[in-house]
Amino acid sequence: MARKLPMYMAIAEAISQEMERDSSVFVMGEDIGAYGGIFGATTGLLDKFGPDRVKDTPISESAFIGGALGAASKGMRPIVELMFVDFFGVTMDQIYNHIAKVTYMSNGNVKVPVVIMTAIGAGYSDAAQHSQTLYGIFAHVPGLKVVVPSNSYDAKGLMISAIRDDNPVMYFFHKGLQGLGWMPSPEEAAVEVPEEPYTIPFGKAKIVREGNDVSVVTASRMVYEALWAAEELEKDGVNVEVIDLRTLVPLDKETILNSVAKTGRLLVVDEDYLSYGLTGEIIALVAENALSSLKAPPRRIAVPDVPLPYSRPLEKFVLPSKEKIVKLVKEMM
C-alpha cells in the first residue's frame, strides 16, 4: 500500500524498517531522540527502539562520528546525523581522512557501513553558517558515496540502500523538501511511498521530464526550479529535459551523455557554490565525451562564489531559481 508521505517521514520510516530488520543498525546524533531530529528525520524512533539504539549525543561530533567508524569496524551499521552540513568542519578529519579512506588504506579488508545524514539548503534566511549545500566537498573526496534525494519515494528507497551498503554514504536531505510544515517545501516533493521496504540503486539518475531541446541536469530542491522553468519554457515551444541525479557518487554518466546527445544543449543547475563543484564536473564530463554533440556552449547556474547572505533580497539574488533558468535557457536557444 502506498500513501503520500512528506520526505522527513519517508526517511524515518526507512530507518525504522531497517532497524527492525537488522539489530546492528542504530542511530546517533544531536537532538535525534525526544526531538526526533531538528528536521524530523528520526521522528518516532526513540519511542519505538529506546535510548540504546537511538542515542542523543553531546555536541561532540569528532567523538560520535569517529565513533561510528569504530562501531562499524566491529560489525555495527551506525547512522549518524549532524544537523546541518555547515557544521561538518568540526569533525571533518574523521570523515575525509578516516571514514572515507579506511577501506582503501586497508586494501578492502575493513568495511565501513556508516550512513552520515545531514540537512542542506537555503531559502529561509538562515545565513552563512546554516544555509550551505556543501555536498560537492564530500563528492570530491574519494571513498564517500553521496546521496541527494528530491522526493519522498526516492528518499526512502535511497536511505534503505544507504543503510545496506557496505561503504560510507553521505545522505543529504534538503530542508526545503522535508515537508515540515514550518519550512516552505514544494507539494510535489511529498509523493506516494510504499509501506513495504524497497531499495533504489545508486548511480541511476531519473529523467523527471523528457524534452528534445535542452538537458537540465540538477539534483535535490533545484529539480523543482528546473521543472517549473520547463513548464514555462514549454509555452514558448522549448522542450526541456530535466535530469534528477539522485546520487552524485556514483554518478550516472550514461543518462547525462545520452540526454545531451539527444538535445545538444546542457545546463547544469546547482545550489552549491559555482566554482570547483558539481556544475564544472558535469560540464567537464560532457566536454570530454560528447563535445561534438553540443550545439551551444554548456552553461551553469549555482551560488556565485559568495557565502549565503542573511537578508532576503540578497539571498534571493544569489540562489538559482526558475526565473534564472528560464532566462538562461532562452539565451541558449
Add this chain to the structure above:
Amino acid sequence: MPDISEQTLLSLYKTMFKIRYYEETLGKIYYEGKSPIFDISAGPIPGELHLSSGQESSAVGVCVHLKPEDAVVGTHRIHHFAIAKGVDLKAMTAEIFGKRTGLSAGKGGHMHLFDPKVNFSCSGIVGASFPQAVGVGIAARQQGADYVAVAVGGEGAANQGTFHESLNLAALWKLPVIFVIEDNSWAVSVPKDKTTSLSRNSERAKAYGIPGVYVDGKDVVAVYEVAKEAVERARNGEGPSLIEVKVYRLRGHFEGDAQVYRPKEDLEQAMANDPVKYLENQILSRNLQSEQELKELQNDIIAEIDEIIEYARQSEYPEPQEALENVFIGGD
C-alpha cells in the same frame, strides 16, 4: 551584601532590563507574518532566532568589568552579551531585520554580529568561540597590551574539542582569557545530565590547572564578584579562568520551538529564578528605588528600544547585487 555601590547595582539592573525588554520585543515581532501557519522564512525577522531571556546576568555581570578594547567572542544566543558589551544597538537591530543600515548591511544576521569598534563577534557554530578568544589573548601578549578576551559558550559547547584544546593552550601560555560557560541546562533538547560526565563544567578547570568557579546567575551580584576577580587576574597577567554561570532559559532553543522535550517543572523552575525579577525585588526591598522610580526608569528604556526597533523597521533593504560585495577586502 557584597562590596558593590548602589549606583553600580542600578546600572546592572538597567542593562538587564534593557536586554529583557529587547529580547521579549523581538520575540513578538518574530511571529509577525508567520501566521496562521508558522513559516520560518517569512516576516520581518526570518530564519532562526535564539533569544537570551533569563540569561542576562552572565552577560551583564561579566561585561561591566570590560573596556571597549577587551573582546567578547560569542555564540548563536548572544544578544545579551552584545548589548552588555556596548554593541551599536541601532545597527545590530537593523542587521537582525536584514537592512542595509545593519552592522553588516544585511549579510550577517542575528547569529553573525560583528562590531569591531567594541571588539565583539559571534558565530552560529557551537564551540567556535573558544579558540578565537585564545587568539585575542595571544595578540595581547604579542602586543604587550593589557586587554582581555571573554569566550562565551553554552554548557553544550563544553563538550566540544575546541573547549578543551583552548583551555589547555590558554593555561599553558597564561593568556588573558575568561571562559564563560552559560549553563542553561539544555543543549537544544538534550539536558545537561545526558551530555556531560560531570555535573559542573567548572570542575574541568582543574584538569588545566586554572581557577574554575560555578555561580548561580539568579543573582547578578554573584556573577559580578566572580567575574571581577577573573578579569583582574587576566589583566594582571596571571592567566585564564573558567566561570560557569547557572542561567535560566525562559524561551525555546529557537523561536518556534514547542519544547515538547522539556518538563513543565523545568520551565517553572527557570521562571522562579528569573534574574531580572530577583534584582528588581532586591532594589525594592532595600529601598534603592521606589516602585514609581523603577517604573520611570523602565519606561525610559522601553522608549529607547522602541525607537531603535522603529529605526530598523523603517530602514531600507540592501540592493540585491550587494550580495556580491566584500567576499574579499579590496575586491577580487
